[in-house]
Amino acid sequence: MRASRFHLATLKETPVDAEIISHQLMLRAGMIRRHAAGIYSWLPLGLRILRKVEQIIREEMDRAGALELLMPSFQPAELWQESGRWDQFGPELLRLRDRHDRDACIGPTHEEIVTDIFRREVNSYRQLPLNFYQIQTKFRDEIRPRFGVMRSREFIMKDAYSFDIDKDGMQRSYDIMDQAYINIFDRFGLDYRAVSADSGAIGGSTSQEFHVLADSGEDAIAFSEQGDFAANIETVEALPPATERSAASAEMQTVDTPGMYTIEDLANGLGVSAQQCMKTLIVEAEDGGLVALVLRGDHELNALKAERLDGVASPLRLAQREQITTTLGSDIGSIGPVGLNLKAIVDHSAAVVGDFVCGANQDDKHFINANWGRDCDEPVTADIRNVIDGDPGPGGTGQLKILRGIEVGHIFQLGQKYSESMKAAVLDENGKGVAPFMGCYGIGVTRVVAAAIEQNHDEQGIIWPATLAPFQLAICPINYHKSEAVKQATDDLYQQCLARGLEVLLDDRALRPGVIFSDMELIGIPHRIVLSERGITAQQFEYKGRSDDSAQELPLDELIAFVDKLYPDQCAPG
RNA sequence: CGGGGUGUAGCGCAGCCUGGUAGCGCAACUGCUUUGGGAGCAGUGGGUCGGGAGUUCGAAUCUCUCCACCCCGACCA
Structure with a gap:
């Protein structure tokens, strides 16, 4: 991609109403723009990152045997009345009426729709286990949308729903998703933790959250310093103190x-x-x-x-x-x-x-x-309090440590809550109707993008993990429009990169180097190569990794080999 | 929904108290110069001052009233 043909919409100044760093940087980098409270457009740059996140999720979900489908945002009230959630859900559920005065809502989640699909499509235990997923827009009319895309009203979520004939099957499907989530978050390249959690309004019992660790996170997570205990602080028992009450020493x-x-x-x-x-x-x-x-x-x-x-x-x-x-x-x-x-x-x-x-x-x-x-x-x-740093761990052994996290994923075992209320039964091997056991599995796709920034940034801007970066490599020529030698070398490198399928951004704008460098750092491209008249004369190019302290000068004739080494999987010869 | 606050050019702000019809920096556009870390000079364009009503000869400024947005208030991906 040539920067001159791309919509690079960077801002020098930070918009005042952006509170947290990820929101500020997303606006400054030109990834998103706001239209109303909690409502955002994704500009071309932001969308590239969003697609990276989606693609990783899609590949791992497919690999785990889940089947992608696409369900509607607009959902008829009848289904929600059947499950009982039309009345249970608060004002977070955006309700509306169509021209025939029929009640409907914009889906905040899709248990009802997927269960409706299931009961129409699936009749036999032989078709199980089954896991449907989608990557789709959700709407939740939050009381207070904030932090940009971190807590917006309209957002993109990957939601998956598993169906099994019995509890053991549900557990197996859940375990498969658990592993798929680990694969997904590993591939994001983020520092995260899986923690046990409360299942909240969605219902069900066993549940685990995936948190990206960041000081600005809205959730507190308790870890046991010994052992592998990790849980959302809201679920952790505070043990009664072992000490006796201290005696009164004075009159009130x-x-x-x-x-x-x-x-x-x-x-x-x-x-x-x-x-x-x-x-x-x-x-x-x-x-x-x-x-x-x-x-x-x-x-x-x-x-x-x-x-x-x-x-x-x-x-x-x-x-x-x-x-x-x-x-x-x-x-x-x-x-x-x-x-x-x-x-x-x-x-x-x-x-x-x-x-x-x-x-x-x-x-x-x-x-x-x-x-x-x-x-x-x-x-x-x-026990009515949150545990704090230093409290005893579960069973009274070890000490708890509290870290902050951003919840980006949540997996639940739902059981038969929806299959029973919505009468979704399949025949078992005895020909008897059985309500399947369901699980549901969410990842906040848009939130992952914000969380990644929250965890990976510096004074210059965003530092994308390699797998999420909007471009893999930035080529920054100096005096591209003045120096024929620079233009030659740059265009040549650009073509070589394209031939290798590298996602490369060539900054061919007629700007001063300082501006180019600042922009490339702000939008967080992991690798930067600078070509200049000076360098070409000395038969050198300059390389700097986004988080490196300083740049290095390398021989020009090793340039292509060097690029091949940056992304060896993609650039393997042959 | 409650409490607090803010609305003036794309972004950041001044002007408001003490009414006289709008300004600064950045960004944009044109030209020349400049070219290894957000350049310089000259010029240009852009705002019914959030909307409406009122007071006044006259309102960005005073009053009322809507609206939008932001922050705080335990909620989720």
Whole structure:
């Protein structure tokens, strides 16, 4: 590709509303453009990368025996009513009506459609196992789309659905997909982890997420430093502390704490540690009332654990501020378990703190030296917090380490949830109708692109892993339009690259070298060759890998051999 | 949906408080010079100042009202 004929749309300045680095670089490199909240076009450069991701996925899915098909975005409501999800799904499901007033939605996922296909097409256990997949546009009307393509409303997903006659078969299909995912993520060249996870709204039991590790990731993953345990933090049990509660050493006192509303304010204001403070969160109860959840100040609430507790509304909802002030008589920021007129559930580790600081249920006042059992009832305890760095691993052995990740893949065992509700049965060997066991397997294709950048960039721009790069090699002539020698050498190299099937970008724009270099670095092409009058005279060319510290000068007559070595598989002689 | 904020040229911004009909840098276009790390000079084009209403002789500026977008608020690929 000649740069002069390509739409290189790089931006020198960073658009202000791009928050994270991948979003900024995607805009600056001219990969994507935004039309509305969470709605993006992929420009030619971005699309090349997207296609690389898709192609790797496609090859590995095919290799794993899955069959590609294509399902519609527009989906009739009837199918969703059959599965029961028309009512279950929240406003994330974009619903609409056609001109005949028929209800429909834009598909956020395709269990209903694929199950409908299956029940029409497949009748016998002999046709199983079966795995259908597609790479297709999804729409989820997110409350708050952000981070560009990382969390957009319209996005591309690879979704696969397996069908088996029994549980063992489902497990086998799941294991095959697990391996296929490992192959896929290996080929992306990204640092990732497979972790066990909660299965969320899709339903089902066993489930595993694939996370690309990046500090900016929205998810926290807990690893065991010994052994191979890895799980999304939301699923990891926080073991009750082995230590006894520390004894009370002083009488409880009320102190004035004007303007101190957060644990941080309180800890700084009173000169105590966050561990010594109680964080009291008020959430909605199942019966419409309120429940208090009490945590140690340095811990965070785990919503999944909390919403499973008896009496707590599921999904978890924090109480409205108004309801708190009218029910409790004090504002958020001054609530505490002592003298609280509500059912309270206390985290195990909060229950062993003695002489703690907590809200006095009176605006701008807190208690110090409060103690469980003395100043209030013995606590009802439960595990309601997220684990933190250094917590004991599962079974109490080893320590947990927390890393941040971007969820780019998720595999589930669905069981018979959809096959039963939608009456998709096949005949087994006894001629009896059986609802097949399903699995579903997703990869956020567009998100993979953003995650790859999030993990691989520097001050100059993107550093693509070789398998995802939009071009494999950049040829940067200096004075292409002025020097006949440079033009000759460049065109010759370009033709040789094309003959080898290399994806090469020849920057033949009449620009100054600095501009060319900056652009090539910004868009992240892995290899760069510079040809100049000076070099040709000295019978040399210059090479620099995208993440190399400096360039090297090499003999010009070895140029083609050198290029062949960059991508040996593609350029093998013969 | 709640809280906070922002809308002025493709991008980044100033002007607004103290009304007088729009400016800077980058980008784009033309010409000349320049050519190994985002060049210089000269010139050109581009904005109903988010929309609407109001106040006023006069509104980017003041008021009201819509709209869009961004950030924070536990949600997924």
